[in-house]
Amino acid sequence: MVDPSALGARLASSAVAPLVKKLFVKDQPGAALVTKPVRISGLVSFTGEKKDVTPKDVEKIADELVRRALKAAGPGEIPVDAAEAVAVRTALAHSLAALGTLTIEDYEAVALGPEEFARTLRSHSAVTVATFALSRDAELFLDRLLHTASLHILNFFTQRSTYVARQQTQQSQQLAQLVKAVDVLLERLPSQSTEDAAFEARYAAYITARHGTLTIYGLDVYAGTSEWPLDTAYLSLEATRDRAWEGAAQVAAEQVLAQHDHVLLRGVAGSGKTTLVQWLAVTAADLTYRHGLTHLMGRVPFVLPMRRIVRPGTELPVPEQFLTSVGCLVTGEQPAGWVERVLRAGRGVLLVDGIDEISEERRKDAKRWLRDLTRTFPGNLWLVTTRPTAVPERWLDTTDFAELTLSPMAYDDVATFVRRWHRAAGVDESVGTALLRSVRSAPELDRLATNPLMCGMLCALHRDRRGFLPRDRKSVYRAALTMLVERRDVEREVAPGSAFGGRLPFDTQIQLLQKLAWWLIRNSRAEMDRSDAVRILGDAAPSMNIDGSGADVYRWLLLRSGLLREPADGRVDFLHRTFQDYLGARLAVQEMDFDLLVNQAGRTEWEDVILLAVAHARPVEAERMLRRLATDGTARGKLLAAASLRYATEVAPGARQHVEESVRSLIPPRTEYEAYALAEVGGPLVLGLLPGPDEAEGELAYLVPLVAARVGGPPALHFLTLFRDHPDERVQLVLTASWSTFDRELYLREVLAHLSRRPLVPVHGPEDLRALRSIGGWPNIKFVGPYRVEELTELIVPEQLTRLSLDAPHPVEGLAWLSAFPRLTDVDVDTEVDASRARQIPSGVRLNTPAK
The missing domain is CATH 3.40.50.300 (P-loop containing nucleotide triphosphate hydrolases)
Known part of the structure; x- marks a missing residue:
C-alpha cells in the first residue's frame, strides 16, 4: 500500500487549481489600494449575499478532491475504505468551509505557508478530525489533501490583482507600527547613561x-x-x-x-x-x-x-x-x-x-x-x-x-497542552490523541485535567503505562503514586542519601503521607504548619522502624516523594487536593473511622473522601457505610450511596438493592421540577447515576439531558454528547436550548454540529450567528435581544433558514428584509405588527404574533 500522505500529494495542479478557484469570488480588474484589511472571509464565494458557490457546493468540491486523489492511486494503493472516504470528505469540507470564518488577510495567509495555513483551517473548523474517528492512514490522507489544497489556495492569492497592492499597504502599516513603537520607546527611555543602557x-x-x-x-x-x-x-x-x-x-x-x-x-x-x-x-x-x-x-x-x-x-x-x-x-x-x-x-x-x-x-x-x-x-x-x-x-x-x-484550563486548552507535551517528549501524536479520548470519556479523569500540573501528570502516567490509563480513580491514583513516589528516583538514578540511610520503601512513604493527609482532612485544612508535620512524622517513625527524627523524615518526603510542597515558609501541603483525599481516605479505612466519614456526607468537600473510602474498604465495611448513607434521610446521602456502588469492590445483593431503592425517588426524575432539583442537590456527582441514551425513553428521554445541562461543566458536556443521535425531538430541543449554558464554541463543535433535527436554537448576538454559519447555517433560529437587520441578513445562511423567531425588546420596524431568505416559511415576533408592515411579509411566509 502506498504512503497515504504521498497519495494525497499526487494530485496534479491541473486537477486541483480549478476546484480551488471555485471557492473564491472572481477577481476584479485593476489593483486598487485598500485603506483597511481585506479578510479571506470576504473573498470566498460561498458566503455573503451574492454567492456563486453554496456551502453544499463546498462539500462537492471536497468530494471531488477525494475522488480524484483516490483515482490517482494504483491497484492496491487505496489507504481508506468507502466509509472512511466519506468521513475524510466531510472533514475536508469542514476545513475548507473555515475559509469563511478566517479573520486574517491573504497577505498574512501567504506568510504562514501551506503547513501552518492548513493547521489554521483545521483549528477554525467546526468539528475536529477526532470527531470522525479516522484511522491513522485516513488522518494522513486528510492532512495531505488539506496541505495540497492549502498550497493551491495560497498560490491563488498571490495571483490576484489586489495582492501586490495589499502587500505594499501591509508594509506601510508595518512601518507605521514601527514608528509608533519607536515613539513609545522614546517616551519610556529618557536619556540614559551609557552605563545604565549597557547594564x-x-x-x-x-x-x-x-x-x-x-x-x-x-x-x-x-x-x-x-x-x-x-x-x-x-x-x-x-x-x-x-x-x-x-x-x-x-x-x-x-x-x-x-x-x-x-x-x-x-x-x-x-x-x-x-x-x-x-x-x-x-x-x-x-x-x-x-x-x-x-x-x-x-x-x-x-x-x-x-x-x-x-x-x-x-x-x-x-x-x-x-x-x-x-x-x-x-x-x-x-x-x-x-x-x-x-x-x-x-x-x-x-x-x-x-x-x-x-x-x-x-x-x-x-x-x-x-x-x-x-x-x-x-x-x-x-x-x-x-x-x-x-x-x-x-x-x-x-x-x-x-x-x-x-x-481553569478550557476544553481546548487541555487538548493543546496534551499535544505540546507529547511533542516535547518526542512521542507520536496518536498517543496524545488516545489519551484525550480516555480523559473525555471518563468524568473522573476529566475532573483531574483542569490545570497544567495535573494534565502533565496524566500525560506522564499514560506514557509510562504504554497507553493504558485506568478508568477508576483508585487505580489512577495508585498508579500515579507509584510513578511519583517509587519509580521516578529509581529510573532517574537519583541517589537515595538520607539522614537515616537508604531509601524509604514505597509502602512506608505512603503510610507516612496518609497520616499527614488525614490530619488535614479531619481539621478542614488545606495546609499545615511544618512543625505539625514534623511532630506527626516523628511520632510515627519508631513504629515503622525508621532510624531518624521527624525532621529527617519530613525533609525526605518533601524532597523525594513528589507529593509534598512548601507553599510558604513554615507551611506544607499536598501537590494536589485529589492525592490528599485519596491518601486520607485510605487511612480513615485503616483506622475504621466510618462514623466520622458518614457524618460528613452533607459537606461537598468530603465527597471524594467518602467515595474513595468505600473503594478502599473491605466488603463488610463498605456495606455498613452504604446502608448508613442510604438511610440518613437526606437526598445528598442517598446520592452518595448510589455513586459509591461503582467504587465498592464487592457489595452483597441485599445492600445493593437497599441503596437502589433509597435513590429511586430521586433517579430517574419524573418531572422537570425533579430534574432541576436533582441537578441542584447532586451536582456533577449525579452524572454517573443517570441512564444513558439507550435506556432513556418517553418522558425520561429529555429529562435526563435536562439534568446534565443544569449541572453544567465539561463532564456534563461530555455526557450530553452521548445524546446527539437520540431520535426524540424533545431531546434535540433540550440540546439546542442548552447552548448558552456551556462554552459556546465548544458546545457548537461537540453537540450542535452533530444534531440531525436542528430545532429552534437561541441566539444572543452576531457571534452566535457567525458560529452557526461556520457549520453551514441553521434552519430554525430564535434571536434573543436587540438585533440589527444588517447582521441578520449578512450572517444567517439564506438557503438554510426556514423559521425565524425575533424576541426583541423593541417593536419590529419593518419586515421587507425577510425576502433575503428564500426558504423562510415562518416568522415569530413578540410585538403586534400593523397592516402596512404585515404587507411587507414575502409571499408564502406565515407571520406569528402574540395573541391578544
Missing part, C-alpha cells in the same frame, strides 16, 4: 536565559526532557474579573497589565501563575519588541518570588536590593541607583509571585511594602499572584489593585 542589555539577556524555559510537569520523569523553551511551551489562559455592576469579564492572562496597572491575580496550585510571571518577564525583556504589546515596550521586569525575598527577621527589600534578594547573577554589575531611576521613570514591571507562600504574619508586612512602593513609584506595572483563599477579597483595594482569577 539593561546584560540584565535583559539574563532574564531571558533565567526564565526562558519551563519545566513541563511529568516530563521530569524522563531524564533530559524536562526543559522546554518558554516561547513554544506557554499556554495562554483566561483571567476573569467579577464586577457586580458589569458581570464577569474575561481577558487573556498575559493582557491583564494592558488593562490595569496594578493586578492581584488569584489561581489554584498548578494553574500557571508562575509560568505567566515568567512569560511576562521574558516578553518585557525582549528588546526586539516582536510581541507588539506596547504596554511592555521599553519596560524593565523584576521577578520577585515572595518565598525568596521574605526571610525571617528581615525587612522586605528596598528597590536597590531587588536583584540581590532573588540571587540575580549580574547584581554586582548593577549601577548605583539604577533600579530607583527605572522606577522613577515608570518603566518597571514588578512581578510579585506567591503572596500565599509566606506566613500570615508576614503578609501584613507585604501589604504595607506594596502600598509604600506603589505610592512612592507611580506609573509602573504590578502583578501580584496568590492562591485564591490566601488573602481576603479587596486585600489590596486601597492601592488600586484590580482583582482577577486565573481560570
